[in-house]
Amino acid sequence: MKSDLQEQLRPTPARERLHALAILTLLLVCYVYVFPRWADPNQNSRLNMVFAVVEDGTFQIDKYVANTVDYAKVGEHYYSDKAPGVALLGIPIYAALAPLLDTPLLSGITARLESHSAFASTLRAEGSGVSAQKVRFAIVQVLLSFLLSALPTAALAALMFLWLQAVTPLVWPRLIVALGYGLATPVFAYANAFYGHQLAAFLLFAAFYLLARAPVRIGAGRALLVGLLLGYAFVTEYPVALMVAPIGLYALCGFWQRRQFAPLIWLAAGGLVVAAGWMWYNTTIFGGPLELGYSRSELWTDQHHTGFMSLTLPTLDALWGITFSPFRGLFLLSPWLLLALPGFGVWWRAGRLRAEWWLALSITVAIFLFNAASSMWWGGFAVGPRYLLPMLPFLALPVAFVLAAWGERLWLRVTVALSLLWSLVAVWGMTLAEQAFPSDALRNPWVEHVLPNWTTGNIARNLGVILGLEGVWSLAPLFAVLSIMAVVWFWLATHSPGDNPVASSPIHQPVNH
Secondary structure, eight states, rough: OOHHHHHHHHOOOOHHHHHHHHHHHHHHHHHHHHHOOOOOOOHHHHHHHHHIIISSSOOOOOTGGGSSSEEEETEEEEEEEEEEEEHHHHHHHHHHHHHHSSSSSHHHHHHHHOHHHHTTTTOOTSOOOOHHHHHHHHHHHHHHHHHEEEEHHHHHHHHHHHGGGGOOOOOHHHHHHHHHHHSSTHHHTTTTSSOOOHHHHHHHHHHHHHHHHHHHHOOOHHHHHHHHHHHHHHHHHHHGGGHHHHHHHHHHHHHHHHTOOOHHHHHHHHHHHHHHHHHHHHHHHHHHOOOOOOOGBBHHHHHHETTTBBBBOOOOOHHHHTTTTTTTTHHHHGGGGGGGGHHHHHHHHHHHOOOHHHHHHHHHHHHHHHOOOOOTTTSSSOOOOOGGGHHHHHHHHHHHHHHHHHHHHHHHHHHHHHHHHHHHHHHHHHHSSSSOOOOTTTTTIIIIIHHHHHHHHHOOOOOHHHOOOHHHHGGGGHHHHHHHHHHHHHHHHHHHHOOOOOOTTTTTOOOOO
16 A cells, blocks of 8 residues: 555656645645735835835835835935835836726725725724725735745745755655745745745745756856846845855856856846846935945934944854744744754765755855844844845755655654644744734743733734634634645645656756665
């Protein structure tokens, strides 16, 4: 029976596509079920820019600045102080949506939501209530968060699953890493939020994937796309420059080994196109091509003028804070990621994918040190250390090597099962507690934020609330849908066409057990 099931689940191109699509779909369902946080200053700063450009034809957010504390002031006008990548992509999307919101049909829906008690219950009790403009703002936030955060995050997890064919043909280790990344790390908290972390993470990993899976002859189109992806990742989240550089070096090494130099020119061209647009934006608003909004931030001057753009030297307090502390500790939220430590060792001893090993290690170390050197390393109101988010896919990859090499050992299976269970409870528990992320004034958010809100049934607003369900029961429809999806997924996986098994390329051999 066991061998029959293994044969039914044997990796084939059809099943690989099925698993990747199932990962993407399942994660999207989980992400969109919970609404983006309303009244979040970080998200509002970007949304203000989107609304100002589409509705007023200006980057000035003077009309909306009251809903955020993240703004820059130039002369007598206010602007978003955030890296502009996410907002710039949101502008054409809202421009296309705006006429639809003004049609009688959607105007009627907006009016009904304005007076809908269930929708009103999703707003903060101390807020100023519901208005047509707030409903419009919320609709746009939901759409942009889905297209520019949830969808990229789910796609990233699917790409991780597919890339890990280079590590092992086994499906279960790759599923654990991909789904663990999407559901059992702080990624889950930001996957449906209008921040820049997850879009940047997707752009970076997509660039890496295109390079790692490149054919022997790299075409101009692929190289140009990689350059665009890397450039746009930087203008979406400035700290990922520490990731762009290693990926760029990885590309250069690949081109050198192939004795191809034309792709390098195309990659540079893609990056330069993005850089030119970004410099025009900075010059138009802040007066110079390299002037950033943070340098004109009015409320966070101490932080932004400490060291170099808030960066000093890494401190032990910050390193402890972003790793194991109850305040923002990554490994307290997601202990399964600790398997990356032996994972790097197993990966190295495997003697394969050395360039990828160096890339993953350098990215992991660089972003950890960056976060530990920030004067505001905790990231304000947050779930876990949010500045680490773009790096997490590369930290998760070594875990697959451990699972592939030691997966038959009972102690490892028990360890993985328990750590994943804890991670799911911890990440979902902290993410869904209340309608705002834990305040940075709470030194132990587990005791001061998570427990009080869950015991009183005050969890993040979601689709179940709109259906009239309250508290924990509002999550019941989600788990019912996920159960059905899991059954359908398994059935399709065991009944998909039995085409040729997935073959490893000469440079992508599975780990020796």
